[in-house]
Amino acid sequence: MEGDHSTINHWVLSYALELDKRIRARIRVAKLSHLKPTNDSWRVDETYIQVKGEWKYLYRAVDSEGNTWDFMPSAKRDGKAAARFFRKRLKASHLTKPRVSRCTSFEELNVDKNAAYSVAIEALKNDQTLIETELRQVKSLNNGIEPDHRNIKRIVKPMMGFKSFNTARQTLRGLKAMNMIRQGQLQGVEKGDVQAQIEFVSQIFELGA
8 A cells, every 4th residue: 555645744733632632532421531640650751853943841740650641842941841731731631640748748749950940830739730749859760750751852854853743743742642452551452452452442432343
């Protein structure tokens, strides 16, 4: 089967967002997300992506087992961007609240040394989005997120960057949705069970066998 790269790109832009939307949707009967809950240890970091020939930022959040919480492309790497990322992603249906520190009564959020996270957390506390959350800026705790960054770069590099933020957002959502499926983050669909993964995608798109 032969196909032009523009056709494949059209398929990606048409179905990537829809795939991500459907795996995050709540199951009608159980009223739960298709996604398994994250654990209570959060890791947040950012890496670079190329958009219109310029380096921009990609915020990423996973739990301590490497399960994806969410991500967001951003033109800037500052407190406002970090707060926007947290504010929207805290609404995720598969998110488990961060664990409470053994040393304090605060919930812990592991981040790198980027000062923007402190600004973001203060903003979220001021508007009551977060109330008792403490940042842990320990680089070693965020090592688990690095393989995910490398995986994204490995796939994106041959694309030679994105033409716009819109195509970056759509394409990355599709890539992350497929990775979440392959990594066993779905209810009843385990890592390595390719047949179950295929059947799940067929089911959510209501495709025939």
